[in-house]
Amino acid sequence: MTSERPLSPDGLPEPDGADVLADLAQLLAPQFVMADPDRMAAYRHDWSKGAGAGTPLAVVRPGTVEEVQAVVRWAAQRRIGIVPRGAGSGLSGGSLAVDGAITLSLDRMTRVEIDPAMRVAVVEPGALNITVKQAARELGLHYPPDPSSYEICSIGGNLATNAGGLCCVKYGVTTDYVLGLDVVLPDGTLVKLGGSTIKDVAGLSLLKLFVGSEGTLGVIVGGTLRLIPAPSPAATLVATFPSVAAAANAVVALGNRLRPSLVEFMDNYSINAVEDVREMGLDRDAAALLLVQCDSPGDARAAEVLVVEEICQVAGASEVFSTTDPDEGEMFLAARRSSLPALECKGSMLLEDVGVPVPRLPALLARIEEISLRHGLPIPVVAHAGDGNTHPNVIYDPAEPGALERAEAAFADVMAAAIELGGTITGEHGVGRLKKAALPAQLGPDVMDLSRRIKAAIDPLGIMNPGAVL
């Protein structure tokens, strides 16, 4: 198993299917090693659009950290690429299968243990975000990060992408809740970074470097996540606006006055897409809608709702509605969360994730409207507006000649607009394979070079998630 393999013309070893299976079947139970195309199919794709999936050499589903280490060591010896994979709900192609690489699925490692005394969740990477949340809630604790896909996305994927969500505007993103990580390095070594101490500045912040590294530096095989006492129930406020600009201006004004626990935006196209799938009573004529929640305790919540109402009205809202009924609030949130699947009913879609500093949100939304007109394609926008993180979605008809090319041009233009406005090509989904080409325009050659040096220092053979991010 340690012999060197013959090298292909590009310097990588020529893999041999039969050998691979025989080797891997010695490392973990044979039923968890797959090389049959039909069985591998379910592990090749993620939810990203516009980036092709390759054919892996094999898919392995280790059940323990030791099995992950064995697979990584085996691959390192042969210079075979490894694509780590959680629940496959990624939107940037970070876990798309790569020709000739091993897809390492962590979907069997799903343990979640809550330690209420330590106020931490100790998790395996394949556990779903919702499972962590529910386990914490049963003990009166709360794990805030809440990607819209929280019911189906894995916590390992959340860690690998530094996932965000709706609550970030008040509660921060995944990295803010990571106290410890267990990582299998590209040579198979297991390292434990951090622990369960809240304040810890001993040595370089390697923990934070691995969060959001999208599988390019190692395999995250465990995490210790900080939990907080459950927040008070939120009041929910829905405001409709006669223009996108008015809603965007309200978002900027909100951020200057208070910290709501949620500030979401939907434009007219998105509202109608949701209503088309399931009637929820949203105003189909509104140019834009803001969904705001406030969860301060006691009478502060009511005071905050009044401030939000006032700001929306000053910004020109057509209608403002608020409720303290949690079920009613959750219904509006469900409408917002369902917007991406609803938009997918309208045609093929390129899903964006650009962000800008909050005061530049009105400018970004205006630029997106202009890009939409110029390319003759709808680009409906939903947004975690309070953070300046938007999801413009380029919708096109794949049957129409040239439509995909126009959609891709619009997609690139949206990213360029975000960069021009001092923003980012990805606020929470990650770069993956989908946005790799656009990364240098944001970071510039010196930061790209620095990133590559760090990647090379940790993964000198370049086997970790080859072709992703860098």
Added chain:
Amino acid sequence: MTSERPLSPDGLPEPDGADVLADLAQLLAPQFVMADPDRMAAYRHDWSKGAGAGTPLAVVRPGTVEEVQAVVRWAAQRRIGIVPRGAGSGLSGGSLAVDGAITLSLDRMTRVEIDPAMRVAVVEPGALNITVKQAARELGLHYPPDPSSYEICSIGGNLATNAGGLCCVKYGVTTDYVLGLDVVLPDGTLVKLGGSTIKDVAGLSLLKLFVGSEGTLGVIVGGTLRLIPAPSPAATLVATFPSVAAAANAVVALGNRLRPSLVEFMDNYSINAVEDVREMGLDRDAAALLLVQCDSPGDARAAEVLVVEEICQVAGASEVFSTTDPDEGEMFLAARRSSLPALECKGSMLLEDVGVPVPRLPALLARIEEISLRHGLPIPVVAHAGDGNTHPNVIYDPAEPGALERAEAAFADVMAAAIELGGTITGEHGVGRLKKAALPAQLGPDVMDLSRRIKAAIDPLGIMNPGAVL
């Protein structure tokens, strides 16, 4: 200026004082280049105890980013070490002068600009923390991180050490507020990491890697810091306890029920040291004292104070006093902040900064009492207790033969106890030179090796803050 210099026996070039001055005086105005021992004296030390300061080749005080780049480039060409320095208030020896190295003081780069629309502070590294806070406050905004030394410590030092403070228990530490960093790399290249976008996951988290890197990876020459709306005024609660354990148990119970904005601890020795310097009316007989603040808005604050009172009483508090008068509250905080200078009046002192997961705080405090008894030296403790971050201070009489050795042994024992309890040798001060020897015991050989590989990838010549941390 680009010629290679002769190498010393250890492979480093033999510096020549006269050449150095002539060279450096071409890079920045001569009055900001110092090689005279008397003038350099003020830049050799920091506030750490127990680690010696070397004699620098020169001290330079650049006024611009370009001057920093020029100095770094010059040093890199000659493989001369660079010790970056902020206000010199560090407690771990991170900016102690090194024989034959350049001390690069950032004390002339002090600009602070608040952008209220963007809700950020754009800072130069030499600005004091208090200057940033005050500038933000004038515009109704707030920069939370608050080391006890906030009136005299630089924001660049805060960034370099990922500084904490009293508010962290609710508001987090420095890294949580950094949106952008300008860094001069060890070859003189200026890179801009992040920006002013709140959510940004494009590429590796280099920003977070540089925060807390203690000058070992580059020179931080600018930062963009996130500001938040000013919190509501805090209510302050003081509780005294008949035993350290009772106070520690109250801290653990508090964390399970609510998120106070401050939870500080002082033991009997510390209380008396403060009272000896200035009578503040603290109970000299109390075994321990907790200082708690709650700053939730509206009537929630009063409700929180009631919960804190109840928890303290259940834990066995002798007396609980609360006030909503901000001046009175600030007086108690001033007492807490003055405890380190007050303790320094009691003898020579080794200042600790160990942390543990909060539920292990009672065990840590018990271990410290045991270590104090065993070595026959007082180890008074003040603590940011809500985060499990403690400052045990080993006090000794330097005139007494063998006392320093016993103090150092006690200091090492405290760190070992923290590590055994799953904690850290430094919660907020950094490793610097003072704790370098203890770092491998906490991180282990694999994480040390990984750290060194990253250091070597960014600083292959090893010129950045030589001898610190790694």
